[in-house]
Each structure stands twice: as structure tokens, then as C-alpha cells.
Amino acid sequence: MTNIHDIARLSGYSVSTVSRVINHRKYVADDKRLKIETIMRELDYVPNRLARDLSRGATKTIGVVLPYANHPYFARIVDGIVNTGFAAGYKITLLPTHYDLTVERNYLEQLRSKAFDGLIFTSRSGSMASLERYQKYGQIVCCEDPGKYCPLPAAYTDRANSYVDALTWAKKSGYQNVGVVLSRDNMISASARMTRQAYQQVYGDLADKNLFEGTVTYDDGYRAGEYFAKLNPAVDAVLANGDDIGAGIYQYYKDHQLTPIKVIGQENLLSSRLLGLPTIDHHLEALGQAAFELVISQTKKHQLIKSEFIER
Amino acid sequence: MTNIHDIARLSGYSVSTVSRVINHRKYVADDKRLKIETIMRELDYVPNRLARDLSRGATKTIGVVLPYANHPYFARIVDGIVNTGFAAGYKITLLPTHYDLTVERNYLEQLRSKAFDGLIFTSRSGSMASLERYQKYGQIVCCEDPGKYCPLPAAYTDRANSYVDALTWAKKSGYQNVGVVLSRDNMISASARMTRQAYQQVYGDLADKNLFEGTVTYDDGYRAGEYFAKLNPAVDAVLANGDDIGAGIYQYYKDHQLTPIKVIGQENLLSSRLLGLPTIDHHLEALGQAAFELVISQTKKHQLIKSEFIER
DNA sequence: ATAATTTATGAAACCGGTACCAGGTCAACT
């Protein structure tokens, strides 16, 4: 593999001069620049990215920490990150955790080892404090409501309001007894808390039997539908933690020829569109874009993305 | 930032010895190993990834070239790659091209500059020959039917057979006039060719009016539905190039209260499940897994993934 | 008792770049 020293030796000029030519810098005589460029072309030379990154101390690579790559929620965020990153000349590396704290920690260590310029946590298992400790090794952005005091930059969606919007709409539309479906864990930790808050505000206390937890997929939603149909048939509407989950609930009622209930989904995916379910679009691509912009900035801003309730 | 030399100096041993400790290699006396480990812990030392990669000449990173990140077809492949890569200790970087040949070329140059150990092309715009030229800089795997002679390793799905299966099933089920919907371009270049072949085999010549091209999304499918409904109403079934596209076709007929036609989708996504459409599952996660395994192997094998027609 | 291994360690070259600094030329300005 030919390197910069080969080019220097063969051209008769110094490594410094070759480096200047490579980086299109001033202060190189035209004839030498030309000769060096010719030799580089002849030898089919390309500067080594790793050496350059090591020397410069930056990789132009951002790691995106997520539980799985195949979930539509994360896929939309990643899409926003990838496209914005692409435009800015950054490489995006996917870092799946499978909710394993050790793995998450390992990615933080990789940040420390300078494998990435920064990390975006679309979801976290560890504590905020653990992330905070790694801040000095690179910019860390999280995608959740930062609350009052958050030491990290954050991009987050306006769940607080959109949940209230959705539930208020449900109430106005005459739904009396609204169930809630939440995800398995603290996947989007603030999400569950805010759903409860909004519920409290609009409908009052959330009864245990109106809550079904542990849903991530369509099949989970189907099970949730079964739960409400069999054990809490008074429920006439459900706020689901995702369109595909909502589709599962809807489909259970349909498959069993029950009186349909109103299912409100989230993310504005194709499934809610096909079934005509109301949904909340959190504008996740915009969230990803904001997260990326924060990670390459050196600010600690908190960026709010408006979300939007879509009646159907 | 503390480095290996600091550790060496402070421990009183040489850089070589410290390196041996870091890499858990034999031939280090227990007392020295212990002392060095203690110092590393005290100084909160982590070896620099870039320096290591540069020295070793490998990055443990694979680039995945794709048109967009947000398309379900590619998302499923990426999922397979990411999960397999994760298990093997590799990092996966997403490289979107937006079908720009210059961008694709740029990624090949990045392979040459040693930014990746290998590349997986889930789709390509450039010629096979252009990829071939870069083989010497790292393993390049493509995800398409390699045909008779393909100089590159390839992982591909059994389209040839599943298309015939699907169309044969349609014929047996009594559908007389089958339309075909194909993607915008050579996104999965072999795909279009094989669809035509299968059509030829089962139904004979594919009339121009039975073909609608340029579909990628649900909305494209909706337009395809409009096309068939208005300009070729004799069509009683359509083979679509994806479930979401198929859903669009189906929905157009439904929205306009037309006699429904049979729509056969592809990828076995939630949309076909919700609408009860038959589909072809190409097992794209398995495809991604196979592609990853090929990229880290040094072989030039061609790996076939069986696909499966799902009646509905 | 001697030869052949195995174990243990450090010096130094190497991976392939960047960037600071010193030194030199030459035209322009005071």
C-alpha cells in the first residue's frame, strides 16, 4: 500500500509538501503541486483515513445507540439522523443494545476510546448520571424530555401536549372509558410518565385495569386487545404506544366481531393510515435531525420538536 | 489524555509490556501485570481505538451501502446485518446513496482509504465491474442474484422460484389477467428481470398495459391502483413489488368501491397482514445475516436464501 | 551436564498521516 512517504520520496519533495497538496492548502508552488498530483494519480494513492483521524483527533463518525434496529420508532429517528449526517459529511454507526446495560456501557467506553466523535442515545437503560460521566469524552445527546435540569443536550418531542390533545379529543368525542397501553420498559422512559400525567389531567386517575403494559409489537397489541375485550369490556377507547400496537388491538376486536373501540396510535405509520386510526405524529425524522445537529454542535441546548395529533 | 506511554513510564515498564497486558497476552509476569493493571485503572486509561486500528490495519467496521435508510426492504436487511455484526463484535455504518453514483463511488474510495474492512451493497447504481475494481481493497458483498458468472461474493433471495410460485398460485386460483408493478429503477436490478421471466413462464408475454413502473411507496401503489382501475380494468390481480405498495393498490380499489382485485405483495410486512393480502417473504433478515457472514469471510461464495410464498 | 525450549522483557521500527516551527526567497512599503 503506497503511503505519503512514498509519494514524497518519488516526487522528490517533503512529506509536508505532499500533505499540503492532499489537503489543498495554500503555499505550494504550482509546478510542484502538479507533479505531486500526477504521481499520486499514477500510484493510485489515497490517504489513509485512520491515520488522518488519529492525527486530527476526530473521526467524523457518530454512534447511534438504540435497543433494536428494526423497530419503526427507532427506524424513523435513525432515518433523520442518517440523512442529516450524510449532508454534513458524517458517518453514522448503529449501536444496538438489546436493552443490555453492559453493552450500553461498552459503547460509552468506545466513545472514550475515540471511536466516535459523539453518541446519540435514542433510548437508554443506564442512569442519566452514567451518561453524564462520559460527557467529557465527546458530545452525548439524548432523545427524551430533559425535565427541569438535564446536564446533557437533548432533542425531544412534545409528548406532554400531544397526549393531552389526543385524550381531550377522545373525551370531546364522547369516549368515557379510555384504556392505556404502555411499552415493556423504560424504552422511552419519559413517555409512560407523560401519558399518565396527561391521563390524570384529562380523565383523572388511571385505574390499574385500564392499563396494559409490555407492548412493543403488533402481536403484543393483539394481546392487549384480548385483555381489554375479555377483562375490561367497558373500555371504549385505547391510547396505544404505537400504531402497529394499536393495529393489533383493533384487529383483535375485528377478528372476534366485537363492537369496535376507538384506538389512538402513535407515529403515523402506514398501519394507522390503512385502518383509519387517529394517531400522533411525533415527527421523528425531525427529532433525529435535531439530535444530530446537537451532537455536532458544542452546545447543551434542549430542542423541542412539536408533535401533532391527527384525527381520524 | 493518558496514553500507553504514560502507563509505561509510571509503571516503570516498557510500552511493549503494557501492550501485552492490554491485549491479555502470555509472557508477562504476574506481579508486573498486576501493577500495570492497577495503574491503568487509577489513571482511567482506555486504549485509543484509532491508533489500534491503524496499527493493526483493520477497523472491525463494515459499511452498508443502501439508497435510503427508511425503506422497509432495506430496513429488514440492515436489521439482519446489524444483529449478526453485533454478535461478531463488528460496527455497522450506514451509507445512503440516494441513488447518486458519485456518492456510491465515494464509499468505494472510503473502502480504499481503509475506513471499512468491507462493504455490503444492498443495492448498487454502478456497474458490477466498478465494484470488482475495488475488491482488492476489502471484501465487497452484493445482495443480488449473481447470475452465471459473478466475480463478487453475493447473498441473494430465491426470487426466480417464489415469483413463479406466486403467479402459479394466482393462475390456479383462477386469476386470468395479472398486472405487475415494478420499482422505479434498478433498485434491486435482478428483481424486475426475474419478475418478467416468471411472468413469461406462467402467463406468457407481459403486455405493456399490464405493467406499471416507478413504485416505491404506498402512495406510488395508490397511483398504480388508479392506473389499473381506470386504464386496464380487465386486470383481476396484481403482483406488487412490496406489501406497502400492494396496500396502496388495494386501498385505491377499496376507497373507490370497486370490485376488489387480488393483490400479491412482497416482504410479509404488517400491511399485508392487516389487509389479508398474500405475499412473498424473502427472509431479508437472513439475507442480511448471510451478507454479513460473507463480508467477514474471505470466500467468494454465492449464498442463496430461500423465499416463501404466503397464501392469503 | 548440556542442549533445547519456554518464559519474560525492552528497544525500536512501524502504521500513515498532521502540524508546528525554522529558514529562506522575494516584492512592497516606509
Added chain:
DNA sequence: AGTTGACCTGGTACCGGTTTCATAAATTAT
């Protein structure tokens, strides 16, 4: 004439590791 500053070039330290090689002590085999 002397100073200033822009232009050009090379030497070399540096980024932070890995790895080969030489050397020597401790075991083991013959």
C-alpha cells in the same frame, strides 16, 4: 536601505498504539 509580510519548503515531533527482534533467565529434555 531597511523593515515588513506574504509565499514556499523541509525537518521533525506527534497522534497512540502493535509487532518484530534481540537478549537473557528459567525450565525441561536428552
